[in-house]
Amino acid sequence: MASRSCANFLDLASGNLLDIPQTPRALPRVMTVPGIISDLDGYVSNDGDSDVTSTGCRERKIIVANMLPLHAKRDIDDSKWCFILDEDSLLLQLRDGFSSETEVFYVGSLKVDVNANEQEEIAEKLLEDFNCVPTFLPQDIQRKFYLGFCKQQLWPLFHYMLPMCPENGERFDRMLWQAYVSANKIFADKVMEVINPEDDFVWVHDYHLMVLPTFLRKHYNRVKLGFFLHSPFPSSEIYRTLPVRDDILRGLLNCDLIGFHTFDYARHFLSCCSRMLGLDYESKRGHIGLDYFGRTVYIKILPVGVHMGQLESVLNLPSTSAKIKEIQEQFEGKNLILGIDDMDIFKGISLKLLAVEHLLQQHPNLQGKVVLVQIVNPARGSGKDVEEAKKETYLTAKRINEVYGSPHYQPVILIDRHVPRYEKSAYYSVAECCIVNAVRDGMNLVPYKYIVCRQGTPYMNEAMVAKSDSPRTSMLVVSEFIGCSPSLSGAIRVNPWDINAVADALSVAITICDSEKQLRHEKHYKYVSTHDIAYWARSFIQDLERACQEHYSKRCWGIGWGLGFRIVSLSPSFRRLSIDHIVSAYRRTNRRAIFLDYDGTIVPEASIVKSPSPEVISVLKTLSSDPKSTVFIVSGRGRSSLSEWLAPCEMLGIAAEHGYFIRWSKTSEWEISSIGADLDWKNIVEPVMRQYTEATDGSCMEIKDSALVWHHQDADPDFGSCQAKELLVHLENVLSNEPAVVTRGQHIVEVKPQGVSKGLVAQKVLLKMVNSGKPPDFVMCIGDDRSDEDMFESILSTAHSPSLPAAPEIFACTVGRKPSKAKYYLDDTADVIKMLQGLATASCSKPRFLSQIQVSFESAV
Numbered sequence: 038m039a040s041r042s043c044a045n046f047l048d049l050a051s052g053n054l055l056d057i058p059q060t061p062r063a064l065p066r067v068m069t070v071p072g073i074i075s076d077l078d079g080y081v082s083n084d085g086d087s088d089v090t091s092t093g094c095r096e097r098k099i100i101v102a103n104m105l106p107l108h109a110k111r112d113i114d115d116s117k118w119c120f121i122l123d124e125d126s127l128l129l130q131l132r133d134g135f136s137s138e139t140e141v142f143y144v145g146s147l148k149v150d151v152n153a154n155e156q157e158e159i160a161e162k163l164l165e166d167f168n169c170v171p172t173f174l175p176q177d178i179q180r181k182f183y184l185g186f187c188k189q190q191l192w193p194l195f196h197y198m199l200p201m202c203p204e205n206g207e208r209f210d211r212m213l214w215q216a217y218v219s220a221n222k223i224f225a226d227k228v229m230e231v232i233n234p235e236d237d238f239v240w241v242h243d244y245h246l247m248v249l250p251t252f253l254r255k256h257y258n259r260v261k262l263g264f265f266l267h268s269p270f271p272s273s274e275i276y277r278t279l280p281v282r283d284d285i286l287r288g289l290l291n292c293d294l295i296g297f298h299t300f301d302y303a304r305h306f307l308s309c310c311s312r313m314l315g316l317d318y319e320s321k322r323g324h325i326g327l328d329y330f331g332r333t334v335y336i337k338i339l340p341v342g343v344h345m346g347q348l349e350s351v352l353n354l355p356s357t358s359a360k361i362k363e364i365q366e367q368f369e370g371k372n373l374i375l376g377i378d379d380m381d382i383f384k385g386i387s388l389k390l391l392a393v394e395h396l397l398q399q400h401p402n403l404q405g406k407v408v409l410v411q412i413v414n415p416a417r418g419s420g421k422d423v424e425e426a427k428k429e430t431y432l433t434a435k436r437i438n439e440v441y442g443s444p445h446y447q448p449v450i451l452i453d454r455h456v457p458r459y460e461k462s463a464y465y466s467v468a469e470c471c472i473v474n475a476v477r478d479g480m481n482l483v484p485y486k487y488i489v490c491r492q493g494t495p496y497m498n499e500a501m502v503a504k505s506d507s508p509r510t511s512m513l514v515v516s517e518f519i520g521c522s523p524s525l526s527g528a529i530r531v532n533p534w535d536i537n538a539v540a541d542a543l544s545v546a547i548t549i550c551d552s553e554k555q556l557r558h559e560k561h562y563k564y565v566s567t568h569d570i571a572y573w574a575r576s577f578i579q580d581l582e583r584a585c586q587e588h589y590s591k592r593c594w595g596i597g598w599g600l601g602f603r604i605v606s607l608s609p610s611f612r613r614l615s616i617d618h619i620v621s622a623y624r625r626t627n628r629r630a631i632f633l634d635y636d637g638t639i640v641p642e643a644s645i646v647k648s649p650s651p652e653v654i655s656v657l658k659t660l661s662s663d664p665k666s667t668v669f670i671v672s673g674r675g676r677s678s679l680s681e682w683l684a685p686c687e688m689l690g691i692a693a694e695h696g697y698f699i700r701w702s703k704t705s706e707w708e709i710s711s712i713g714a715d716l717d718w719k720n721i722v723e724p725v726m727r728q729y730t731e732a733t734d735g736s737c738m739e740i741k742d743s744a745l746v747w748h749h750q751d752a753d754p755d756f757g758s759c760q761a762k763e764l765l766v767h768l769e770n771v772l773s774n775e776p777a778v779v780t781r782g783q784h785i786v787e788v789k790p791q792g793v794s795k796g797l798v799a800q801k802v803l804l805k806m807v808n809s810g811k812p813p814d815f816v817m818c819i820g821d822d823r824s825d826e827d828m829f830e831s832i833l834s835t836a837h838s839p840s841l842p843a844a845p846e847i848f849a850c851t852v853g854r855k856p857s858k859a860k861y862y863l864d865d866t867a868d869v870i871k872m873l874q875g876l877a878t879a880s881c882s883k884p885r886f887l888s889q890i891q892v893s894f895e896s897a898v
Contacts, residue, residue: 100131106122106143108121109148118149134575144228145171192268195270209279217248218600234260237261239262250264261588273313276305287601291603291604293581296577297339298341321333324336324580330606331593340520351458351459353494358497358500361466376411380413386474388474389533390434392536396543403547473516477519492558508551509555513557514543518533527561592606607855611860614862616872622815622846623876624879628811630845632828647682654686658686661688674693679693697790697793721775725764730747768788777789821853850862852868
C-alpha cells in the first residue's frame with residue numbers, strides 16, 4: 038500500500054493544486070456494497086466516488102493528524118519493525134469519549150523513516166493490528182512540509198512571531214508552501230482509502246493539515262468533517278501577513294465544525310473571516326455559526342482535558358511512590374517550585390529563571406529555602422532559535438546558582454534529559470507550586486496534570502503512609518497567554534514579561550496559608566476531573582453530529598478552482614432561473630406583475646456610480662411600456678434620486694423607501710403610506726445615530742423622508758459590526774414605545790416606520806390588479822437583500838389567496854446562490870439584465886397577426 042501521491046508534487050508546483058490524479062485505492066472500503074445514491078428532487082450527487090451505500094456498519098471515526106499514536110523501533114535480532122501504541126498520545130486517549138461500538142481509524146505519519154520496499158507490508162500490518170493508515174511522505178516533502186512550512190513559518194506566526202528580518206524567523210517560501218499542500222493532499226488520499234463517506238466522521242487535528250479539508254470536500258461534497266486547532270490562532274493583524282491566508286481560511290471553512298481551546302482564538306479566526314472573506318457570524322441557539330455559501334460552519338470553544346485514568350494509574354506505581362520519597366528527602370525543608378516545559382523560545386523558561394532570581398534578590402529570607410526544579414522536554418523543532426534559547430537558559434541558571442547557591446544548595450535545578458512519566462508524576466506530587474510561564478501557548482496541560490497528581494490516589498496515600506482525609510493543596514502560577522488560563526480561575530495569572538510581577542506571584546504562592554491553597558485546589562480539581570479528555574472528545578463529536586444533520590436535506594455542488602474550492606449548499610427546490618423557461622411563461626401570459634429591487638439587482642452593489650446604465654433604462658422602458666405588464670422598482674432609496682434616474686421610463690412604477698412612497702407612473706402623484714404617518718420618532722433616532730457616526734470612523738448617516746440609515750461599509754469591519762450591534766440594541770430600547778422598527782441589513786442599521794415593507798408594496802399592487810378585474814397570471818420578483826425576502830413571502834401568500842380565480846406562475850428569484858425564500862436564483866446583476874433583456878425581446882417580437890387575434894379574443898371575452 039505504498040503511497041503514490043509523491044508523484045503529484047510536480048503537478049502541484051505547476052499550480053494544478055486540485056486537479057491531481059487520485060491515489061489508486063489499495064485498500065477496499067470496508068463494510069460497503071455497490072450502489073447508486075439517488076439525491077433529493079432528482080438531483081444527482083456530485084460527490085465524486087460516492088457510489089456506495091452503507092449497510093448499517095459499525096459507527097466509525099477517522100482521526101487524522103500529523104503523527105500516528107505509535108512508537109516504532111527495529112528489532113535488533115531480525116531488523117524488523119516493531120510497533121506499540123503511544124499511551125501518552127492525545128489521539129489515543131480521546132477514544133474514551135466514544136461509545137464502545139465505535140471503530141476508530143488513524144491516518145498520519147510514523148516518527149521514523151521506512152524504506153520504500155517495506156512500506157506496503159508495514160501499511161498492511163498497521164491497518165490490521167492498530168487500525169492505522171501511514172502516509173509515508175517522501176523525505177523531501179516531509180522535510181519541507183514539517184520542518185519547513187509548519188515549524189519555520191506557520192508555528193512562529195501562530196505564536197505571534199513575524200519574520201521582520203532574516204535573523205528573526207524564516208521568510209515565506211512558496212516551495213515550502215507547495216510541499217505543505219502536497220503533504221495535505223497525500224493525507225487526504227490516505228483518508229479516501231478507508232473512508233465510508235456516507236457514515237464515517239472525519240476529525241482532523243492541528244495546523245499541519247489546514248488545507249486537507251478542501252481536498253476531502255472536493256471529493257466528497259457531504260463528508261462529515263471536523264477540525265480542531267491545538268495551537269493559538271493569531272489576531273487578524275498577525276494572520277493577514279501570511280501570503281496564503283485566504284487558502285488556509287477556505288480550507289478550514291470546508292469543515293462542518295472548527296474547534297478552538299479558547300474564545301480568544303475563536304474570536305481571532307472569526308475576525309479573519311470577516312476582514313478577509315467578508316463573512317459574518319451569528320449565535321444560533323448558543324452555537325456560533327458562519328454562513329458560508331449556504332452551509333453553516335459551526336465554531337466550537339472547548340479546552341482539551343487530561344486522561345484521569347492514566348495519570349492515576351501512574352501515581353499507583355511503586356516506582357512513583359519510591360521516587361516521591363526520594364524527592365521529599367532531597368528537598369526536605371525546602372519550598373519546591375516545579376516547571377515542566379519544552380525547550381523552545383515561546384515557553385518562557387529564561388523569563389521564569391529571571392523571576393526566580395528577582396524573588397531571591399527581593400526576599401533574602403527565602404534564600405536557601407526555595408528551589409525551582411525545571412524539567413526540560415526535548416525540543417520539537419530545531420534551528421538557531423532553539424539553540425539560543427537553550428544557551429540562555431543554561432547561562433541564567435548557572436549565574437543564579439553561583440550567586441545564591443552554596444555547596445549544599447542550588448536554587449535552580451535543570452533536568453535536561455528524558456524524564457519518565459512516573460518521575461514527572463512524583464515531582465508533580467511533591468511540588469508546592471507549579472509555574473507555567475509561556476509567552477504564547479495553545480493549551481498546555483501541565484497545570485491540569487499537576488492538579489491531579491497533588492490530589493493523589495488512595496493507593497498512593499497508603500504507600501506513602503499518608504492520611505487519606507488530609508486536605509489537598511496546590512498553587513498555580515500561570516501565564517495569561519496560555520490556553521488553559523481561562524479555565525483555572527483559582528490560579529495566579531501573570532504577564533510572563535513582567536519579571537517583578539512573576540516574582541511577586543511566586544512569593545504569594547509559597548507563603549499563602551494552607552486553607553487558601555486547599556480552596557483553590559478543590560476548585561481546580563473539580564473542574565479538571567469533570568472536563569477530562571473523554572468529555573472533550575464526546576462533546577466535540579456530539580456537536581459535529583449536530584452540524585452534519587442537514588447534509589442530505591439540501592442540494593450541494595462544488596464551485597471554485599484550486600484551493601478556492603467550496604461547496605454551495607441550498608434547498609432541494611432551489612435552482613437557477615432558466616431564461617428560456619421564464620420567457621416561455623412570459624409569452625403565454627397576459628397580465629404580468631414584475632417587482633425589481635434596485636441596488637444589487639439591476640445596479641451592482643459594488644458600483645461607485647449608482648445611476649442605472651443605458652441598457653438598464655432601455656430594458657425597463659420596454660418592459661413597462663408593454664400594456665400587459667405592471668412593472669415596479671421597489672427600493673429602499675429615496676424618491677428624489679429614483680425619480681431622477683428612472684425619468685425616461687414613463688410607465689414604470691416606483692416604490693421608494695421600502696414602499697413609504699409609491700408612484701404608479703411618471704405622470705401620477707406620489708402616494709404616501711398612511712401606516713407610518715407619525716415620524717416624530719426621527720427626533721429621537723437622529724442624535725443617537727450622529728453619536729455613533731462621530732465615534733465610528735468610516736461610517737455615515739443617510740437621512741430619508743421616512744427613514745434614517747446608518748452605514749458602516751467603509752468602517753473597520755470588526756469595529757463597524759460591533760457598533761452596528763450596539764446601535765441596534767440601543768435604538769430598540771429607546772424606540773420600544775414608538776411606531777418604528779429597527780432592522781440590520783448588509784453594512785447598515787435602518788429605522789423606518791412600523792408596518793412599511795417591500796412585502797406590503799407587492800401585496801398592494803397585486804390586490805389592485807385583482808380589484809380592477811385583471812388578476813395576474815404571471816408574477817416575477819427579483820431582489821438580493823434581506824428586505825426583498827418580504828416580497829418573496831408576500832407574492833407567494835397573495836398569489837395563492839382565494840380572491841384569485843387561478844394561481845399565477847410565480848418566479849421569485851434572489852441574486853446570488855444563498856439561502857432564500859425564493860425558488861430561483863441568478864448569479865449577479867449581469868444575469869438579471871440578460872434575463873430582463875430576454876423578456877423585453879419577447880415583448881417586442883410578438884407577430885402582428887397574433888396580437889390582432891389576441892385583441893379580438895379579449896374583446897369577445
